[in-house]
Amino acid sequence: MPGLNAKSGSSKPKPKVISVRKPDNNFQRAEVIKRNREKRTQHGQFLVEGVAQINIARKHGWKVFAFLYDGSRALSQWAIELLRDTPAEQHWELSTDLIAQLSEKDEPSEVLAIIESRRLTPDDIAPRSDGLVVVFDRPSSPGNLGSSIRSADAFGANGIIVTGHAVDMYDPFVVRGSMGAIFGLPVTAAQSHTQVLDWVTKARSAGFPYRVVGSSGKAEQLVTEVDLSGPTLLILGNETVGMSRGYWEICDSVVKIPIGGELSSINVSCAASILLYEITRQRLAKGT
Secondary structure (H helix, E strand, O other): OOOOOOOOOOOOOOOEEEEEOOOOHHHHHHHHHHHOHHHHHHHOEEEEEOHHHHHHHHHOOOOEEEEEEEOOOOOOHHHHHHHHHOOEEEEEEEOHHHHHHHOOOOOOOOEEEEEEOOOOOHHHOOOOOOOEEEEEEOOOOHHHHHHHHHHHHHOOOOEEEEEOOOOOOOOHHHHHHHOOHHHOOOEEEEOOHHHHHHHHHHHHHOOOOOEEEEEOOOOOEEHHHOOOOOOEEEEEOEOOOEOOHHHHHHOOEEEEOOOOOOOOOOOHHHHHHHHHHHHHHHHHHHOO
16 A cells, blocks of 8 residues: 555655565564564564554654555555554555464554664653652563553653663563553663662752652551652562662662552552552642
8 A cells, every 4th residue: 555654745755665475574574573572672673563552652753664554454544644644664565464473462453563662771761840750670571561661651650760680671561561651751771770879869969859769568667658749769679579689778768568468469560550659649639
């Protein structure tokens, strides 16, 4: 379906339209960045599926390398306008079975996108007087990280830092679990707690008194007992071993969620939602 990107009279460059009818080099590129972290990093690209995710990426100006769609089926008005109005280097017209192989859904999405990744650092997060930054220390579950990013976005975080040996933030399960939230706020990477402490130190020097708050089932204070109404940096530890010693040392407070029952802990993405809700509750109560 060549020419869908161009409105009448538009000077916008037309994408290169490529017909992909067998597992050629183009298909293999899409398939490998879907499943292989090293190749995603090498190409600086990742695969995105779903209307909501693609719409949010488009809204926030993420660069699209290629749109992939079934060249044998009629496209919806949404897809036609997407291909017509969104800049992309290439449009790939795939066969039905190749689209199905790339899709993670029982009913393959109408359009998939190969999007250029952004490799951001904590310095890309601007400190704010009402700031809320969430740090994930060595997250190992793509689904948990994706869900937690979604919760952080929902509760007003203005930045995320993923530290240490962690799951790839552009893993398809992270992107899908975030429901597109990963495109709406800076999700950055740091090697360790020292870079996080450096960010906090610079923010405080600039007049933003961030409180560093860790979370642990071993903490003595309940989350409800700590003032979280000011600028806050919240740390969530690894699913299995919790926060590293380095994070314990830089925390102003370490808090726990009051829980009962037979189990002594809850899923990290659930914990993230509860802690973020408490921060929001306190800020609403104080009008901050």
